[in-house]
Amino acid sequence: MTRALLAGLLLLTLTGCERAPPVHQHAFFALGTLVEVSVADSDPQRASRAAEAVEAIFREDHQLWHAWHPGPLMDLNRALAAGQGAQPHPSIHYLLERAAPLAERSGYRFDPAVGGLVRLWGFHADTPPEGPPPDADALRDWREHKPSLADLYWDEDQVFSRNPVLQLDFGAFAKGYAVDQAIARLRALGIDNAIVNAGGDLRAIGRRADRPWRIGIRHPRAPEVLASIAIEGDESLFTSGDYERYFEHEGRRYHHILDPFSGQPATGTTSVTVLHTDATTADAAATALFVAGPDHWQEVARAMGLRHVLLIDTAGVAHLSPAMAERIHFETDPPPPLRLSEPLP
Ligand code: ADP
Ligand code: MG
Numbered sequence: 001m002t003r004a005l006l007a008g009l010l011l012l013t014l015t016g017c018e019r020a021p022p023v024h025q026h027a028f029f030a031l032g033t034l035v036e037v038s039v040a041d042s043d044p045q046r047a048s049r050a051a052e053a054v055e056a057i058f059r060e061d062h063q064l065w066h067a068w069h070p071g072p073l074m075d076l077n078r079a080l081a082a083g084q085g086a087q088p089h090p091s092i093h094y095l096l097e098r099a100a101p102l103a104e105r106s107g108y109r110f111d112p113a114v115g116g117l118v119r120l121w122g123f124h125a126d127t128p129p130e131g132p133p134p135d136a137d138a139l140r141d142w143r144e145h146k147p148s149l150a151d152l153y154w155d156e157d158q159v160f161s162r163n164p165v166l167q168l169d170f171g172a173f174a175k176g177y178a179v180d181q182a183i184a185r186l187r188a189l190g191i192d193n194a195i196v197n198a199g200g201d202l203r204a205i206g207r208r209a210d211r212p213w214r215i216g217i218r219h220p221r222a223p224e225v226l227a228s229i230a231i232e233g234d235e236s237l238f239t240s241g242d243y244e245r246y247f248e249h250e251g252r253r254y255h256h257i258l259d260p261f262s263g264q265p266a267t268g269t270t271s272v273t274v275l276h277t278d279a280t281t282a283d284a285a286a287t288a289l290f291v292a293g294p295d296h297w298q299e300v301a302r303a304m305g306l307r308h309v310l311l312i313d314t315a316g317v318a319h320l321s322p323a324m325a326e327r328i329h330f331e332t333d334p335p336p337p338l339r340l341s342e343p344l345p
Contacts, residue, residue, distance in 0.1 A: 022040075022044075023038050023039065023040045023208065024037075024038070024039045024040075024041065024044060024047035024048055024051060025037070025038050025051075026039075026048070026051035026052065026054070026055065028055050028058070028059075030055070030058035030059055030061070030062045030178075030198075031058060031061065031062050031065075031174060031175050031178060031198065032126075032199075033175065033198050033199030034198075034199055035054075035055075035058055035196070035197065035198045035199070036195075036196075036197045037050075037051040037054045037055070037182070037194065037195070037196055037197075038194060038195040038197070039051055039186070039191055039193070039194045040193040040194065040206070040207075040208050040209060041191055041192075041193065041194075046189070046190065046191070047191070049189070050185075050186050050189045050190075050191045050194075053185050053186075053189060054182040054185060054186065054196060057178060057181050057182050057185060058178055058182070058198075061091070061174065061177075061178045061181070064089055064091050064092065065091070065092070065095070065170050065174050067115060067118070067124055067168075067169045067170070067171060068119075068124040068125065072088070072089035072092055073089075073092060073168060073170070076088050076089075076092060076159075076168065077115060077167045077168055080159075080160075080161045080166055080167065080168070081164070081165075081167065083161075083164060084160075085155060085158035085159060085160040086158060086159060087157050087158050087159075088159055092168075093157075093159075095112075095170055095173075095174070095177060096149075096152070096159065096168075098173075098177065098280055099112050099149060099170070099173065099284070100149055102173070102280075102281065102284040102285075102288075102304070103148070103149045103150075103284075104149075104150070105300075105303045105304045105305075106284065106285070106288035106291075106292075106300055106303065106304060107288075107292075107300060107303070108148050108149070108150070108260060109259070109260065109261075109287075109288040109289075109291035109292055109300060110172055110173070110284045110285070110287045110288035110291070111148055111149055111260045112149060112168050112169055112170050112172065112173070113147045113148050113149045113151065113152075113163075113166045113167070113168065113260075114147075114167075114169055114258055114260050115166075115167030115168050115169035116142055116147065116165050116166070116167040117139075117142050117258050117260065117263060118169050118171070118256070118258065119167070120134040120138055120139065120142060121133070121134055121254070121256070121258065121265075122134075122247075123245055123256045124169075128245045128246060128247055128256075129247050130247050131247040131248070131249035131254065132249045133249060133254055139263045139264075141165075142165060142263055143262075143263045145163055145164070145165040146163075146260070146261075147161070147163040147165050147166035147167070148163070148166075148260070151163035151166050152166070171256075172240075172257075172283065172284060172287040173280055173283040173284040173287070174283075175198045175199070175201055175238075175279075175283055176201070176236070176238060176278075176279040176280040176281070176282055176283025176284065177279070177280045177283070178198065179196045179198055179201070179202065179203045179236065179279040179283075180203065180236075180278055180279045180280050182196040182203075183196055183203050183205055183234075183279075186205070187205070191205075192205065192206045193205065193206030193207060193208065193209075194206065195213055200218060200239060201236075201237070201238040201239060201279070201282075201283060201286075202215065202236065202237055202238075202279075203234070203235070203236040203237075203278075203279040204231045204232075204234070204235060204236075204237075205233075205234050206232075206233075206234075207232050207233075212230040212231055212232035213230070213231045213232065214228055214229070214230050214231075215228060215229050215230075215231055215237055216228050216331075217229065217237075217239060217273050217310070217328075218239065218241070218271075219332065220241050220242070220243055220270040220271040220312050221243070221270065221316070224331075224332070225331045225332075226312075226330065226331060226332060226336070227310070227328045227329060227330045227331055227332075228328075228329050228331055229275070229327050229328050229329065230327075231275075234277060235275055235276070235277060236275070236276055236277065236278060236279035236281075236282040236283075237273065237274070237275050237282065238273070238274050238276075238279065238282035238283045238285075238286045239271055239272065239273040239274075239286060240257055240271065240272050240286040240287050240289075240290045241270060241271035241272075242255035242257065242265070242269070242270050242271070242290075243255075243270070243271075244256060246265075253265075257287060257290045257291065258291075259291050260291070266290055266291040266293060267293065267314070268293035268294050268295070268313055268314055269289075269290050269293050269294065269311060269312070269313055269314065270312045270313065270314055270316075271290075271311070271312045272286045272289045272290045272297070272309070272310070272311045272312075273286065273309070273310040273311075274286045274289065274306060274308065274309055275307075275308035275309075275324065275327065276306060276307075276308065281304065281305075281306075284304075285300075285301070285304050285306055288300055288304065289301060289306075289309060289311060290311075293313075294311060294313040294317070294319055297309065297311050297319065298321075298341050298342065298344070301321065301344050302344055302345065306321075306344060307321060307323040307324075307344050307345075308321060308323050308324040308327060309321045309324055309341075309344070310324050310328060312336065316336055316337065317336065317337045317338070317339055318330075318335075318336040318337065318338050318339070319339045319341060320338060320339070320340055320341065321340075321341050321343065321344045322340060322341070322342075322343045322344075323343070323344065325338070325340055
């Protein structure tokens, strides 16, 4: 079962087991994942129209931001590779504006300038690659150039790169941004209670009639729920895991979250879950903290203004911020070994 399907089931299992008023559900594939829109609204027609508006947003984003299918992002990457400036599509312009401070605060652990590296590892493909890992010379060459979002500069509305190997890939936060756009549209259409769930990463607004939304967090190494959390008001929950897209070669797992400094899949972590108000930040942060790993996640979380973090390391230890520990309920028996951090301000 794909992670997206499993994530959908987790959500349904946790929200659907008790008697509840009807929730309009609408599901479709976009941005490489199963997207499920759940709208709790007294007017079924309004709920269904709103869910379809969300689908339209995701479909458009999918086309605009695809890193390896023809479209505006490929056009921009082609221009940058040729050393030319280009006027990006407005939505790409906006993504770049959102990405810049997030990348900087993360110490460039989250850095959408890694497109060339993602391609070298073979993750620019509709199905995960089979390996082997890329050629050492090609990786060394990329590391010697070490492109970063800080290499971009603007001249009026044209963007240029100082670095010839800089290629953009928005995979680490595009889903988050699409979810934020979707919630804004739902609100504009008069919806107060909804979840937009993109493959287990989601933002919820309002509540599910008389109680909060209950969300499951997937166990990174077993097809079961590791923990659950009640979400109410307006919050986003995003997880990055090494089980999402990976290949195995000579007994080692090579996954799709790359450390821009080593050029290799980030080590030490199996999953990171971030709870935050906006989904764009939560998505970028989950990737950044995954790269930071068990020894450095706290400094990156502080720099990115996070309070609620759960990181599962490769030994299965759950590292948590105190605020996350207050919210989360572990569902496994026994729960994983816990390591509580200092409070994040
Ligand atoms: P998922 O989308 O599977 O939930 P992430 O949000 O962590 O996982 O995004 C991973 C994707 O982001 C990769 O497939 C790749 O396209 C891109 N990527 C990988 N490493 C980085 C990084 N360090 N910074 C920015 N983007 C990255
Ligand atoms: Mg992410």
